[in-house]
Amino acid sequence: MGDHTDLRHAMKKFTGLAVYPDDPEYDDARRVWNQAIDRRPAVIAQCGDLADVSSALYVARKLGLSLAVRSGGHSFPGHSTCDGGMVVDLRGMRQALVDPERRTMIAGPGLTWAEVADATAPSGLAAVGGHVSAVGVAGLTLGGGNGWLSRKYGLACDNVISADVLTASGRMVTASADENPDLFWAIRGGGGNFGIVIRFTYRLHPVATVYSGMAIHRAERAEEALRFLRDVNASAPDELSVAGAILTAPPEPFVPPELHGQPVVMLAAAYLGPVEEGERALAPLREFGPPAVELFQPAPFVQLQHFFDGSGISSPFHMRAHLTGELDDAAIDALVKHAIPTTSPLSAVIVLPMGGAIGRVAPDATAYRHRHARYCLEFGAAWPSPSDDPQPHRTWSDSLWEAMRPWSTGAEVNHLSDEGPDRVKAAYGDNYARLAELKRTWDPDNVFQLNQNIPPAPHKPAGRS
Numbered sequence: 153m154g155d156h157t158d159l160r161h162a163m164k165k166f167t168g169l170a171v172y173p174d175d176p177e178y179d180d181a182r183r184v185w186n187q188a189i190d191r192r193p194a195v196i197a198q199c200g201d202l203a204d205v206s207s208a209l210y211v212a213r214k215l216g217l218s219l220a221v222r223s224g225g226h227s228f229p230g231h232s233t234c235d236g237g238m239v240v241d242l243r244g245m246r247q248a249l250v251d252p253e254r255r256t257m258i259a260g261p262g263l264t265w266a267e268v269a270d271a272t273a274p275s276g277l278a279a280v281g282g283h284v285s286a287v288g289v290a291g292l293t294l295g296g297g298n299g300w301l302s303r304k305y306g307l308a309c310d311n312v313i314s315a316d317v318l319t320a321s322g323r324m325v326t327a328s329a330d331e332n333p334d335l336f337w338a339i340r341g342g343g344g345n346f347g348i349v350i351r352f353t354y355r356l357h358p359v360a361t362v363y364s365g366m367a368i369h370r371a372e373r374a375e376e377a378l379r380f381l382r383d384v385n386a387s388a389p390d391e392l393s394v395a396g397a398i399l400t401a402p403p404e405p406f407v408p409p410e411l412h413g414q415p416v417v418m419l420a421a422a423y424l425g426p427v428e429e430g431e432r433a434l435a436p437l438r439e440f441g442p443p444a445v446e447l448f449q450p451a452p453f454v455q456l457q458h459f460f461d462g463s464g465i466s467s468p469f470h471m472r473a474h475l476t477g478e479l480d481d482a483a484i485d486a487l488v489k490h491a492i493p494t495t496s497p498l499s500a501v502i503v504l505p506m507g508g509a510i511g512r513v514a515p516d517a518t519a520y521r522h523r524h525a526r527y528c529l530e531f532g533a534a535w536p537s538p539s540d541d542p543q544p545h546r547t548w549s550d551s552l553w554e555a556m557r558p559w560s561t562g563a564e565v566n567h568l569s570d571e572g573p574d575r576v577k578a579a580y581g582d583n584y585a586r587l588a589e590l591k592r593t594w595d596p597d598n599v600f601q602l603n604q605n606i607p608p609a610p611h612k613p614a615g616r617s
Contacts, residue, residue: 162211168204171196188468189230193239200244212238220602223261224288228471229570231602255356261290269457278359280311295566296520303508304390309340311355317347320599338590341520344603346594363430364422364456365448371415374488394421396503398491470533470546472553473567474560475525483559490555495548498534521581522562565604576604
């Protein structure tokens with residue numbers, strides 16, 4: 153670490169807005185989505201353009217400050233902030249340029265998927281983003297990025313045409329299939345290990361109106377509902393995506409009063425195609441049960457992208473997750489047994505489908521390795537207040553993770569907590585060695601280490617091949 157007494161002097165050359173601990177806006181500026189994370193950086197460098205980011209990086213390296221890069225601030229383990237170092241805050245970089253003819257979008261790293269969806273909707277186009285619109289584009293994309301469009305069009309990282317990257321040395325480069333293809337390979341799933349992305353260029357897809365919605369079933373039918381979800385997804389076309397969740401029913405007007413505050417299972421689905429085809433494809437979900445609540449209808453895709461905004465509300469949070477293959481009956485039984493009851497009405501188990509176009513990309517074509525996965529199981533423990541004892545909620549999530557280990561086929565970095573280097577290696581599998589070599593090329597001093605870190609591979613002794 154450098155001498156922090158030199159910080160304010162060095163930051164005089166910073167061209168953005170520097171926020172320090174004694175500034176009135178500091179507490180708001182340092183707050184991240186996961187309220188269980190309470191860290192106090194020495195300075196928050198709020199950036200509006202490349203010059204801001206470059207000068208912030210220069211100061212951090214000059215003073216030896218630990219460096220956290222923040223876009224959406226939704227990192228589950230809090231990697232978008234730090235204690236005593238510098239946060240490079242990219243939220244001011246919200247460029248959103250849609251080219252309807254080329255079906256592309258230039259996106260700044262400070263955008264959320266809500267803003268991307270809102271920007272593309274007037275053209276009848278959409279980008280592959282996440283399921284929750286409040287998440288930032290940069291973190292989700294760099295770690296992979298599974299969303300409503302992924303079974304049809306691949307992960308978010310598969311739809312990056314190019315990225316402009318500020319490297320650890322302070323050099324600005326373009327990563328694409330034609331320029332720096334090794335870096336392009338690495339940033340598509342390799343997280344924030346290789347530089348700060350200043351600008352993404354995404355491929356867009358014609359998606360306007362989709363037949364979508366959800367059904368809610370009582371908890372006693374959870375096993376049956378999840379088996380139904382599995383069977384539908386097993387033969388579903390790429391256009392159909394059916395997700396599941398075990399959660400506490402909210403006190404919303406569309407939920408019967410007797411279910412308010414009770415455990416339920418939800419089936420949410422979307423069909424990316426003609427509305428009449430979608431209505432036929434989703435008819436089994438409307439008829440199964442019948443459900444206690446059924447809300448399927450044609451809607452603009454932008455509305456679907458905002459559908460789960462309520463689940464993105466900031467609270468203390470602890471995430472565990474597995475990638476799995478097909479879920480057999482024993483897996484579903486174990487999942488339900490350990491999920492119900494939850495320790496908090498804010499906690500949930502999410503069953504996200506994969507497959508389709510995701511699985512047709514070769515495992516070594518991008519840094520994102522586990523293309524064979526059929527589901528991502530998320531065990532999200534959330535509780536109302538940072539002052540609450542977190543241990544019961546963390547134990548609930550950890551116990552679920554342990555119970556489902558027999559069915560795990562891997563991990564992905566976007567859903568890891570601070571679980572150690574072995575879990576990071578598990579997320580990359582056979583791609584890890586190549587990533588470590590590229591880390592040595594692009595960030596040999598491991599400047600970008602506040603992430604699911606890939607340390608640089610050691611230099612080979614002289615005289616050996």
